[in-house]
Amino acid sequence: MCGICGCSEAMIDVTQDPKAGSAATAMHSHSHTHTHEHAHTHDHEHSTLLTVEQNLMAYNQQFADANRAYFLQHHITTINLMSSPGTGKTSLLTKTLHDLAAEQLMGVVVGDQHTDFDAQQLQTSGALAIQINTGHVCHLDAHRLGHVIEDGRFDNYQYLLIENVGNLVCPALFDLGEQYRVVLLSVTEGDNKPLKYPDMFRHADLMLITKMDLLPYVDFDIEQCIRYAQRIQPQIKVLTLSTKTGAGLDTWYQWLLQIQPT
Amino acid sequence: MHEVTLCKSLLAVVLEKIPPSAMGHKISRIYLDVGQLLFVDIHALRFAFQVVAQQTLAEQATLEIQEILGQGRCSTCQCVADFPRYYTACPDCGNFTLEVVQGEELRVRSMEMEAL
Numbered sequence: 001m002c003g004i005c006g007c008s009e010a011m012i013d014v015t016q017d018p019k020a021g022s023a024a025t026a027m028h029s030h031s032h033t034h035t036h037e038h039a040h041t042h043d044h045e046h047s048t049l050l051t052v053e054q055n056l057m058a059y060n061q062q063f064a065d066a067n068r069a070y071f072l073q074h075h076i077t078t079i080n081l082m083s084s085p086g087t088g089k090t091s092l093l094t095k096t097l098h099d100l101a102a103e104q105l106m107g108v109v110v111g112d113q114h115t116d117f118d119a120q121q122l123q124t125s126g127a128l129a130i131q132i133n134t135g136h137v138c139h140l141d142a143h144r145l146g147h148v149i150e151d152g153r154f155d156n157y158q159y160l161l162i163e164n165v166g167n168l169v170c171p172a173l174f175d176l177g178e179q180y181r182v183v184l185l186s187v188t189e190g191d192n193k194p195l196k197y198p199d200m201f202r203h204a205d206l207m208l209i210t211k212m213d214l215l216p217y218v219d220f221d222i223e224q225c226i227r228y229a230q231r232i233q234p235q236i237k238v239l240t241l242s243t244k245t246g247a248g249l250d251t252w253y254q255w256l257l258q259i260q261p262t
Numbered sequence: 263m264h265e266v267t268l269c270k271s272l273l274a275v276v277l278e279k280i281p282p283s284a285m286g287h288k289i290s291r292i293y294l295d296v297g298q299l300l301f302v303d304i305h306a307l308r309f310a311f312q313v314v315a316q317q318t319l320a321e322q323a324t325l326e327i328q329e330i331l332g333q334g335r336c337s338t339c340q341c342v343a344d345f346p347r348y349y350t351a352c353p354d355c356g357n358f359t360l361e362v363v364q365g366e367e368l369r370v371r372s373m374e375m376e377a378l
Contacts, residue, residue: 056370
């Protein structure tokens with residue numbers, strides 16, 4: 001049984017891969033004590049000072065690093081898709097899987113607090129779609145993702161698309177081990193969101209502006225939205241699309257195909 | 263910020279650092295750097311840590327938190343400026359081209375242990 005989250009799934013031993021490094025070792029031996037490379041101690045009265053020098057997110061990071069090593073080893077292009085609830089992640093991914101499945105082996109992991117509505121919808125494309133239910137937790141984390149991939153079911157896949165829990169705040173904080181981060185924002189959400197939620201946009205590789213078919217009915221300034229996003233992440237790429245009409249989907253598919261390692 | 267999540271992580275980090283030679287000792291103080299740009303709620307962090315650390319060797323630890331002020335270097339005019347928020351413009355040239363020099367830290371620097 002996993003001593004961290006209590007699940008009973010066995011762990012894949014990624015430590016056989018020399019590239020996986022010590023982060024993967026940490027994943028399997030939670031009670032293992034490590035020696036200190038830089039420890040220095042001095043006794044001051046009755047207290048001892050120990051150097052730590054570790055990031056607070058080290059706990060999630062070690063699992064993210066192990067996931068990343070696994071994806072690299074198996075040449076799987078991994079994308080973490082994030083947005084508010086209802087922006088259109090599931091619809092876009094379902095359409096993407098329908099259209100590209102013949103050429104590319106793509107799998108999906110989708111996170112929601114409750115229900116498997118999304119996995120069911122994604123599965124209509126014929127693709128492998130795994131649902132994670134997080135309960136009261138509002139984001140996916142690297143440990144949970146690690147459990148889904150550990151049995152090797154995605155070993156031969158070219159793409160793993162991760163649909164994060166609908167939330168424009170918390171998922172940004174949790175590295176899952178992905179190669180790319182894509183943030184979706186629909187025209188009904190307001191063009192100032194990149195400034196209001198800077199953590200989400202700061203590390204995004206691509207911003208997808210969705211529901212472009214609704215643009216005539218809302219006050220959304222695309223150029224302004226792009227300018228705001230570029231203040232937070234100057235290198236951010238931006239594409240606009242409508243899953244409903246198909247407009248702009250070709251540019252999204254182009255981006256997807258060109259990020260694949262040759 | 264997920265203060266409770268941060269504290270669970272903080273607890274894992276410090277408990278793992280307790281050396282085998284520290285039998286009969288508890289963690290009395292933990293020194294942290296927290297960057298201004300992350301907008302961590304320090305009160306919530308302290309409260310969450312008290313809850314999360316119960317019944318561990320860190321349950322009586324005091325958190326000594328140093329706030330690291332945000333600072334950026336402008337890639338347009340090279341000046342160094344205060345950078346309190348991610349969308350701060352360069353005070354000299356007005357461009358939004360400040361790159362973070364400091365202010366994103368979330369680091370446990372060191373900890374003190376004392377006899378139980």
